[in-house]
Amino acid sequence: MSGGHWEYIQYRFTDVAEDIDKLIEKNGKLKSEEELKENSWHDDDWYNKYPEDRYYYEYPQEAIEHFKKAAHAVRIAQVYMQRMDWLLSGDDGEESFIRRIDEDLKKLQDEQNHQKEEDRS
Numbered sequence: 552m553s554g555g556h557w558e559y560i561q562y563r564f565t566d567v568a569e570d571i572d573k574l575i576e577k578n579g580k581l582k583s584e585e586e587l588k589e590n591s592w593h594d595d596d597w598y599n600k601y602p603e604d605r606y607y608y609e610y611p612q613e614a615i616e617h618f619k620k621a622a623h624a625v626r627i628a629q630v631y632m633q634r635m636d637w638l639l640s641g642d643d644g645e646e647s648f649i650r651r652i653d654e655d656l657k658k659l660q661d662e663q664n665h666q667k668e669e670d671r672s
Contacts, residue, residue, distance in 0.1 A: 554636040561636060564629035571622040579609030623663055630655045 554561075582605055587593070590604075598605055610618070634655065638648040 553642040554640050556636045556639040561629050561632035564625050568622045568625040571618050575615055575618050577607040580607050626659055
């Protein structure tokens with residue numbers, strides 16, 4: 552396995568970014584029956600009394616826009632950590648470090664641009 556300079560902590564950044572994506576995706580949406588059952592301490596009476604608990608918390612759109620920026624910033628940090636890890640661990644040389652970090656950042660930017668286009672349509 553390559554890297555290890557920071558004990559592979561960069562992979563947690565991917566988990567954080569994906570968690571933020573899930574918060575955005577679920578924002579204000581109705582929970583599935585399966586998700587409601589996961590809260591086994593809530594029965595039908597509970598949901599009749601607190602119907603808002605059938606839904607995920609709804610953050611304002613301005614907050615969601617900041618969530619999107621945060622997820623992107625975390626992904627950028629992950630790219631830098633990954634590439635530096637490989638350089639510092641001797642898996643990449645300086646030239647491949649620069650080439651790969653540029654490629655990874657361009658790919659990330661292309662994905663963000665694609666997502667923005669989808670959000671508009």
